[in-house]
Amino acid sequence: MKHFGTPTKALVAALGLAAMTAPALAQQGLDEPFQKPFKEALAGKTVAYVPVAMNFDLTEGWYAGLKKELEPFGVKFVIRDANWNTNAGAQAVTSLISEKPAVIVVHNPDVQTYAKLLQRAENEGIYVIQINMGSAYRSSAFVGANWVEIGERQTEGVVKACEGKSNKIAIIQGALSAAASAYTLKGVENVLAKHPEIKVVSSQAADWDAAKAKAITQTVLKQNPDLCGIVGFWDGMDIGTAAAVKEAGLTGKVFVATSGGGERKGACELVKSGAFDLNMSYDVPTQAAQMAGTIKWLLSSGVKPGSVKGSEYTTLIPITKANADSQMACWNLSDLKK
Amino acid sequence: MKRIRFNQQEIVFAVFALLFMVFSIFLRGFLTPENMLTLLQNVSVLGILGLAMAIVVIGRGIDISLIAALAVPPGLVLQMVQNGHSMPASLLTALLLTIAFGLVNGWLIAYAEVPSLFATLATGLLLAGLGQAALFQLDVVQWSPGMDGFEKLGQGTILGIPTSIVMFAIACIVVAFLLRKTRWGAYIYAIGDNPFAARVTGIPSRPIIVLQYVITALIGCFAGLVMAASVNSMPTRIFNSTLIYDVILVVVLGGIGLSGGRGGVLNVVIGTLVIGTMLNGMTIMDISYAGQNLIKGVVLLLAVITDSFLNPRNEETAQQGDI
Numbered sequence: 001m002k003h004f005g006t007p008t009k010a011l012v013a014a015l016g017l018a019a020m021t022a023p024a025l026a027q028q029g030l031d032e033p034f035q036k037p038f039k040e041a042l043a044g045k046t047v048a049y050v051p052v053a054m055n056f057d058l059t060e061g062w063y064a065g066l067k068k069e070l071e072p073f074g075v076k077f078v079i080r081d082a083n084w085n086t087n088a089g090a091q092a093v094t095s096l097i098s099e100k101p102a103v104i105v106v107h108n109p110d111v112q113t114y115a116k117l118l119q120r121a122e123n124e125g126i127y128v129i130q131i132n133m134g135s136a137y138r139s140s141a142f143v144g145a146n147w148v149e150i151g152e153r154q155t156e157g158v159v160k161a162c163e164g165k166s167n168k169i170a171i172i173q174g175a176l177s178a179a180a181s182a183y184t185l186k187g188v189e190n191v192l193a194k195h196p197e198i199k200v201v202s203s204q205a206a207d208w209d210a211a212k213a214k215a216i217t218q219t220v221l222k223q224n225p226d227l228c229g230i231v232g233f234w235d236g237m238d239i240g241t242a243a244a245v246k247e248a249g250l251t252g253k254v255f256v257a258t259s260g261g262g263e264r265k266g267a268c269e270l271v272k273s274g275a276f277d278l279n280m281s282y283d284v285p286t287q288a289a290q291m292a293g294t295i296k297w298l299l300s301s302g303v304k305p306g307s308v309k310g311s312e313y314t315t316l317i318p319i320t321k322a323n324a325d326s327q328m329a330c331w332n333l334s335d336l337k338k
Numbered sequence: 339m340k341r342i343r344f345n346q347q348e349i350v351f352a353v354f355a356l357l358f359m360v361f362s363i364f365l366r367g368f369l370t371p372e373n374m375l376t377l378l379q380n381v382s383v384l385g386i387l388g389l390a391m392a393i394v395v396i397g398r399g400i401d402i403s404l405i406a407a408l409a410v411p412p413g414l415v416l417q418m419v420q421n422g423h424s425m426p427a428s429l430l431t432a433l434l435l436t437i438a439f440g441l442v443n444g445w446l447i448a449y450a451e452v453p454s455l456f457a458t459l460a461t462g463l464l465l466a467g468l469g470q471a472a473l474f475q476l477d478v479v480q481w482s483p484g485m486d487g488f489e490k491l492g493q494g495t496i497l498g499i500p501t502s503i504v505m506f507a508i509a510c511i512v513v514a515f516l517l518r519k520t521r522w523g524a525y526i527y528a529i530g531d532n533p534f535a536a537r538v539t540g541i542p543s544r545p546i547i548v549l550q551y552v553i554t555a556l557i558g559c560f561a562g563l564v565m566a567a568s569v570n571s572m573p574t575r576i577f578n579s580t581l582i583y584d585v586i587l588v589v590v591l592g593g594i595g596l597s598g599g600r601g602g603v604l605n606v607v608i609g610t611l612v613i614g615t616m617l618n619g620m621t622i623m624d625i626s627y628a629g630q631n632l633i634k635g636v637v638l639l640l641a642v643i644t645d646s647f648l649n650p651r652n653e654e655t656a657q658q659g660d661i
Binding site: 053055056057060083084085173176201202203204205207209210211214215216218219220222223236239240242243246247265266333 | 367370372373376377379380383470474475476477478480493494565568569570571573575576578579617618621622624626627628
């Protein structure tokens with residue numbers, strides 16, 4: 001303050017200094033110090049993807065979403081399709097451990113088969129991200145649906161629809177050994193424990209098979225034409241459940257709740273047609289984006305594989321007649337692949 | 339004292355009658371006309387497949403690729419219509435694919451003399467792989483508006499009887515006619531009974547074997563169309579399921595020996611009824627998945643063990659080349 005006599009003079013001097021330096025700064029730009037190490041951390045790294053099988057909406061959607069987010073950064077994205085064969089999947093993970101990719105994204109057929117292998121992979125310095133169906137081993141990240149919540153919300157929907165009706169419901173389970181089926185059933189049980197008036201007339205496994213689901217539903221509906229709701233465990237299988245309900249002329253009378261990835265043809269279109277009354281979507285593109293985000297963070301953070309463990313349960317979107325028309329409720333696989 | 343001898347067909351029929359009686363008495367809601375129709379409807383696709391398998395088994399072969407013929411050509415129809423092709427064009431393409439597939443199977447077995455088990459194991463994988471890699475966008479091919487009207491093949495009723503049962507009945511009549519009333523049918527029995535004798539007597543064995551596999555593939559495709567129409571989609575990965583074992587089970591359980599030359603449509607119907615009755619009864623009783631498998635296994639074992647006690651193998655039957 002001694003050099004400048006008054007505050008006004010000081011201000012003028014400061015402004016003058018700013019006027020002189022600002023154009024210079026704008027021309028040079030300011031280097032953001034973090035993006036270079038980020039790019040270096042990702043470029044040339046390999047991310048391997050082991051789904052239970054390709055060729056269905058969920059796994060194709062995750063694949064397309066991950067590819068879109070990772071490949072622009074120079075990440076090599078490879079796929080090992082287990083094609084519904086648990087042994088082939090275990091072999092794929094085993095050979096990947098020796099190939100040492102930076103990250104393995106794995107979709108478990110059950111909770112046990114891959115558990116030991118995934119632990120070994122992390123010990124070998126590979127990050128493991130588990131998607132939707134987890135294993136008994138907790139790895140760097142689990143990204144997926146909360147099956148217990150899915151079971152609870154589906155059952156709540158069915159219980160509500162049954163109010164003032166027969167209170168008889170049926171449950172169509174998936175494959176018994178799959179985490180998705182067992183955890184969903186737990187959610188169903190949680191809600192039923194609070195509603196003793198609800199009577200479960202049938203609870204059977206259709207093995208993710210639409211034809212089997214149809215056969216079971218047909219028989220159950222013949223025995224209980226006054227059934228008021230069905231809790232199904234996957235929309236791909238429950239096409240059969242819905243076909244049986246439609247054939248019995250009970251569409252609209254029997255409330256069909258199911259869950260799935262939210263692909264337009266498999267979810268919104270079927271809700272609009274009345275086949276499903278409620279489809280809990282776990283929104284595959286968002287899951288893919290969360291996985292990609294996790295991969296970017298892990299690779300750029302430099303944390304040791306296996307030293308951090310976290311979960312990202314994705315937000316569920318209940319699809320009903322009210323939102324089935326909206327652009328946001330469902331996604332198109334063909335668009336995601338573009 | 340004359341020893342009473344039963345054949346497997348009679349034993350299985352007895353098992354069926356016993357099961358049916360027990361269920362009728364103890365299971366409320368089992369013996370109603372509606373439930374009987376549901377029972378038949380649930381196994382009609384399995385029954386149609388059983389007829390297809392019966393033809394090759396009578397001719398002393400086996401067709402492991404049958405489920406590929408069930409899944410891929412009908413899946414192609416759904417996919418083509420979804421992509422905007424017309425229904426007749428799609429059906430024709432699928433038909434040609436099925437015939438070509440049957441011809442390849444038949445040629446491999448009749449002319450290249452590859453054992454039917456291995457030939458069809460490989461071709462089935464090939465066709466299913468082709469479907470997955472090149473023909474379908476997704477494993478489950480969805481129904482599209484272009485298919486409207488076609489679902490009547492597997493849904494709804496004709497004169498109060500569910501359509502899929504009517505389709506099974508039609509397939510039974512056609513196959514029974516082919517096997518019993520045509521010269522071609524007689525040749526199949528002759529070839530199945532003793533292929534060398536058949537060839538010596540001047541039967542054109544090789545073309546007949548080719549025809550046999552073509553017809554089997556066509557019936558398989560027909561079963562697939564009924565199934566797709568019934569569930570409003572084609573879950574093509576059914577190829578990886580255990581359905582083929584169920585089909586072989588229906589055939590063998592019904593009394594068509596794997597040694598060839600014996601049996602007919604009635605055997606398939608009986609085998610189908612046993613499986614249908616068991617499945618239906620267990621669903622009504624709400625028996626768990628594991629429990630159902632256990633019971634199925636025990637009943638089938640009992641039927642097979644009883645048969646081998648009553649009809650022990652001798653040198654003659656052992657030489658028939660059982661699988």
